[in-house]
Amino acid sequence: MSSFGYDQLLECVNALGPPFETGSIGQSAEGRLIPFVRTGEGRPVLLIVGGFHAREHITVPLVLGLIRPFPFGTVFFVPCLNADGLELCQNGLSSVSSPARRKFLRAVNGGSEDFSLWKANADAVDLNLNFPSGFGKGRGNLFAPAPQGYVGPCPLSEPESLALAAFTAAVRAEAVLTFHSKGEVIFWRYGQKGGRLRRDRALARRLGKVSGYALAESPESHGGYKDWCVEVLNIPAFTVEVGAESWPHPLDHSLLPKILPQCRAMPGEVLDFLRKENGRKRKMDAGGPA
Numbered sequence: 001m002s003s004f005g006y007d008q009l010l011e012c013v014n015a016l017g018p019p020f021e022t023g024s025i026g027q028s029a030e031g032r033l034i035p036f037v038r039t040g041e042g043r044p045v046l047l048i049v050g051g052f053h054a055r056e057h058i059t060v061p062l063v064l065g066l067i068r069p070f071p072f073g074t075v076f077f078v079p080c081l082n083a084d085g086l087e088l089c090q091n092g093l094s095s096v097s098s099p100a101r102r103k104f105l106r107a108v109n110g111g112s113e114d115f116s117l118w119k120a121n122a123d124a125v126d127l128n129l130n131f132p133s134g135f136g137k138g139r140g141n142l143f144a145p146a147p148q149g150y151v152g153p154c155p156l157s158e159p160e161s162l163a164l165a166a167f168t169a170a171v172r173a174e175a176v177l178t179f180h181s182k183g184e185v186i187f188w189r190y191g192q193k194g195g196r197l198r199r200d201r202a203l204a205r206r207l208g209k210v211s212g213y214a215l216a217e218s219p220e221s222h223g224g225y226k227d228w229c230v231e232v233l234n235i236p237a238f239t240v241e242v243g244a245e246s247w248p249h250p251l252d253h254s255l256l257p258k259i260l261p262q263c264r265a266m267p268g269e270v271l272d273f274l275r276k277e278n279g280r281k282r283k284m285d286a287g288g289p290a
């Protein structure tokens with residue numbers, strides 16, 4: 001099993017020079033910086049996030065593999081939101097600094113030191129259930145620390161989810177792509193209606209076309225980052241599940257050459273869609289009643 005640790009992530013990000021800018025959106029529960037990479041300027045603004053769930057660490061090198069300059073617009077990449085989870089899943093408890101937290105995590109993991117199927121962060125909170133949109137209403141939600149499924153004590157209780165929410169708002173993201181594994185499907189819907197429903201469905205269909213992934217809906221899941229982007233920020237947001245359903249967790253990184261080509265056209269497709277959408281809106285504003 002190949003691996004991709006936090007040090008490697010930092011090495012990749014720090015090796016980037018112009019036209020890329022780098023920084024951090026905040027820190028993890030264990031105090032690791034959560035890096036971002038930026039390219040381009042002006043609208044439209046797209047944000048791409050990987051590494052939400054610990055065992056889905058293949059999405060970290062995947063998002064790094066999507067980094068390139070684009071002909072217009074701004075793209076922010078956050079390759080690994082769950083920096084502690086990335087380490088915990090691949091390197092176990094030796095990656096955890098405090099003895100108290102090691103004890104806590106071992107207990108939550110049923111006494112086992114095998115964290116290879118762990119999804120949560122270092123507080124045993126599932127980051128993709130920690131957002132204030134239908135918080136705690138999802139099917140299978142848990143209300144105590146767990147390897148997966150625990151929503152947290154309150155929305156945005158975790159430093160990682162709070163940092164991502166603040167960053168998404170601060171950069172005025174106009175669309176969001178988040179990468180998870182697995183199933184080769186794209187989740188895009190969270191109660192949109194009217195024009196937003198038509199817009200988001202149209203963009204989802206284009207993403208499905210360029211990736212070969214099917215569109216899917218999950219009406220019983222709530223509290224996700226995508227859900228929050230759609231419901232609160234009113235922007236199109238997509239949970240892209242990479243990798244065939246038949247491949248076991250965690251996906252081996254030798255599968256990247258199969259996955260990367262499926263995802264490569266997605267960012268450009270979103271930027272192109274948003275640019276046309278923004279142009280259409282400008283025309284409507286100019287031509288509307290006085």
Ligand SMILES: [Zn+2]
Nearest residue numbers: 053056180181
């Ligand atoms: Zn996931």
